[in-house]
Amino acid sequence: MRPLCKTELQIDLPVQTTEFSLSSSKMSGTQSEALQGIVVRICAGERDALSELYQLYGKLVYSIAYKTLQKKEDAEECAQDVFLAVWNHADNLTKTPAKMLPWLIRTTRNRAIDRIRKVERRLPSSERIHINPDQRPPVEDAETRTAADELLGAERSEAVRNAIAKLPEDQRMAISLAYFQGFSQSEIAKSQGESLGTIKSRIRYAMIRLRNELEGAHVS
Amino acid sequence: MLAENLQDKAVAYILGELDQSERAAFEAQLRDNAELKAFVEELEGVDSELTLASTDLKTPPDELEQRILSSLPERRSTTPQTNDSGTPPAIASPLLRFPVATILGWAAAACFCILFFKTDSRLESVESEAETERFRNEALSERIEQLQTDLDTLAEERDLLAQNLSELKKKSALDQIQIARLNSELDSLYFGFTVWDGENKVGVVRVYNLPTLDIDLQDYQMWVISPDQAAPISAGVFQVDQSGNGEYRFTSNAPFDGVNAFAVSREKKGGSPSPQGPILLSGSP
Numbered sequence: 001m002r003p004l005c006k007t008e009l010q011i012d013l014p015v016q017t018t019e020f021s022l023s024s025s026k027m028s029g030t031q032s033e034a035l036q037g038i039v040v041r042i043c044a045g046e047r048d049a050l051s052e053l054y055q056l057y058g059k060l061v062y063s064i065a066y067k068t069l070q071k072k073e074d075a076e077e078c079a080q081d082v083f084l085a086v087w088n089h090a091d092n093l094t095k096t097p098a099k100m101l102p103w104l105i106r107t108t109r110n111r112a113i114d115r116i117r118k119v120e121r122r123l124p125s126s127e128r129i130h131i132n133p134d135q136r137p138p139v140e141d142a143e144t145r146t147a148a149d150e151l152l153g154a155e156r157s158e159a160v161r162n163a164i165a166k167l168p169e170d171q172r173m174a175i176s177l178a179y180f181q182g183f184s185q186s187e188i189a190k191s192q193g194e195s196l197g198t199i200k201s202r203i204r205y206a207m208i209r210l211r212n213e214l215e216g217a218h219v220s
Numbered sequence: 221m222l223a224e225n226l227q228d229k230a231v232a233y234i235l236g237e238l239d240q241s242e243r244a245a246f247e248a249q250l251r252d253n254a255e256l257k258a259f260v261e262e263l264e265g266v267d268s269e270l271t272l273a274s275t276d277l278k279t280p281p282d283e284l285e286q287r288i289l290s291s292l293p294e295r296r297s298t299t300p301q302t303n304d305s306g307t308p309p310a311i312a313s314p315l316l317r318f319p320v321a322t323i324l325g326w327a328a329a330a331c332f333c334i335l336f337f338k339t340d341s342r343l344e345s346v347e348s349e350a351e352t353e354r355f356r357n358e359a360l361s362e363r364i365e366q367l368q369t370d371l372d373t374l375a376e377e378r379d380l381l382a383q384n385l386s387e388l389k390k391k392s393a394l395d396q397i398q399i400a401r402l403n404s405e406l407d408s409l410y411f412g413f414t415v416w417d418g419e420n421k422v423g424v425v426r427v428y429n430l431p432t433l434d435i436d437l438q439d440y441q442m443w444v445i446s447p448d449q450a451a452p453i454s455a456g457v458f459q460v461d462q463s464g465n466g467e468y469r470f471t472s473n474a475p476f477d478g479v480n481a482f483a484v485s486r487e488k489k490g491g492s493p494s495p496q497g498p499i500l501l502s503g504s505p
Contacts, residue, residue: 045295054285062280064271076284083288087295102264105271109236110243117239148272160273179274184237200228207231211266 035097042090050087057101058083060147061108068112068182081111101151163213171206174199222259230260234267396420398505400482402427405499412501414482416444422471423455427484430464430500440500441491442468443483446476452483457491479505 041049058079065078085107086093093100148157164172173192177183183191189199222230232238233246250257396419404410412427425442433439439457446453453474460466481504486497 042295047289047292050292051285051289054288058285059277059279060272060275062284063275063278066278067275072281075278076280076287079280079284080288080291084291087292099261099264102261102268105268106234106236106264109271113236114240145277146273147275147277148269150277151272152269156269157273160269164270164273175270178235179270185232185235200231201224203235204224204227204231207263207266207270210270211262214266214269 032097035100039090039093039097039100042087050083053086054083057104060151061104063147064105064108065112068109069115074115075112078108078112078115082108085111159214163210166213167206167209171202171209174202175206175210178203222255226256227259230256230263234260234263398479400503400505402482402484402501402503404501410500412484412503414503414505416479416482416505418477418479421473422469423482424467424469425458425482425484426465426467427460427501428465430460430466430484432460432462432464433486435459435489437489438497439487439489439491440466441485441487441495442470443485443495444472444474444476444479445481445483446474447478447480448476449474451494454491454493457487481505 038049038052042053061082062075062079065082066072066075069075069078082104086104093103146157148160152160164175167175174188177188177191178185185199185203186196188194188203189196192199229238229246233243238246250260396417398414398416398418400414400416402412402414402425407429409429410427411429412425414423414425416423423444427440430440439459441457442455443452444455453472453476455470455472456468458466458468481502483495483499483503484501485495485499488496
């Protein structure tokens with residue numbers, strides 16, 4: 001059973017103040033410098049710097065890993081792999097600190113999926129909820145805030161939800177199944193009775209549309 | 221504009237749907253294709269926000285951080301380290317007294333200078349060759365133009381010559397035609413015409429008002445008198461109708477070129493090797 005998406009819930013909680021409110025390319029100059037400083041220190045072999053990075057992104061990495069792997073031990077190992085990769089390849093990130101977040105997300109997802117492929121334990125799509133992508137089963141010990149709420153801030157998080165809601169129905173469904181249900185494009189095609197090419201086009205158009213929508217939201 | 225299949229591949233890469241080898245191949249493509257790289261970077265931004273929006277936060281166990289830090293290998297520093305005073309440390313080896321970086325810097329500068337001057341002189345040489353080639357091209361173009369003009373002139377002359385030749389041929393042909401009026405010393409009513417093609421050795425004679433002959437006993441005979449032959453050359457026999465008129469086409473295989481006169485005589489049936497009977501008609505072309 002997969003966790004419910006709680007983005008629509010309005011719950012009053014003390015807002016966690018985070019030092020970084022990051023949207024991947026919209027980092028402020030100060031934030032960018034601070035992150036670059038952390039990466040440079042990692043390159044110098046400072047373990048404290050990696051600890052600081054873990055404080056910023058550890059929960060996110062673990063959550064993304066858990067979302068895919070659905071098992072604590074696997075998610076922990078995956079998170080460990082990701083931060084080891086940061087330690088070993090920090091040199092590549094020194095010039096572009098704004099790419100740290102997308103890099104972490106992509107690396108975590110890839111490591112998690114590679115792990116699944118390796119052990120062939122991926123949940124069959126028949127066990128997932130197909131009809132309403134917003135109705136996912138609750139996750140154990142889940143927090144009430146999404147990663148977007150924590151890292152992007154409430155306003156940006158709202159903008160993302162609104163942008164998704166504005167998509168045409170078929171594109172919204174494809175995006176929701178891909179991101180909120182974790183379906184692969186092939187699995188979406190099968191569940192929707194569409195060709196793989198159609199689903200690829202829908203997701204591609206949806207992402208381009210969301211990019212344009214979110215660019216406008218950022219400017220306004 | 222990126223091809224759609226490349227865009228789809230970029231989306232698959234972002235969504236984590238490529239296996240390790242496909243990812244490595246795609247990342248190699250990214251390094252060489254700036255447009256593709258820009259496209260991926262744009263979508264990565266969207267992907268990050270979608271991932272964040274769709275990920276419920278889950279607190280990892282407290283010991284995870286320590287476990288991660290404990291598992292880190294010793295990392296060789298890739299940034300310059302300084303001593304307390306902030307100055308770079310001196311190089312320990314007593315053998316290398318000169319600053320290596322300075323020597324390398326000067327060596328690199330020298331190499332660049334040499335390369336620059338060599339390239340510069342080579343550039344001058346190439347420019348000079350290019351200029352020479354331009355002149356040659358211009359000269360060749362002029363020559364081609366001149367030749368074309370000459371060609372046009374020669375074509376006109378050829379056409380003119382052809383025309384002249386045609387006219388000459390006609391004239392020559394006409395020159396070979398000889399026409400003679402044939403008159404009679406016996407009776408002024410007798411007359412005729414001969415047209416002779418000297419080139420082809422064919423002719424035609426028309427006679428008028430000649431006496432009709434007993435066709436079983438007599439014939440009129442045509443004669444060609446040539447300066448090349450001592451005796452008249454027979455051109456065959458013919459008859460006239462009741463009016464005394466007749467037309468006869470004749471030819472001759474005898475070897476002669478010029479014709480002085482034509483004559484028609486009355487002969488026995490079948491003709492004679494030489495004129496025996498009276499000459500009724502004669503004339504010169």
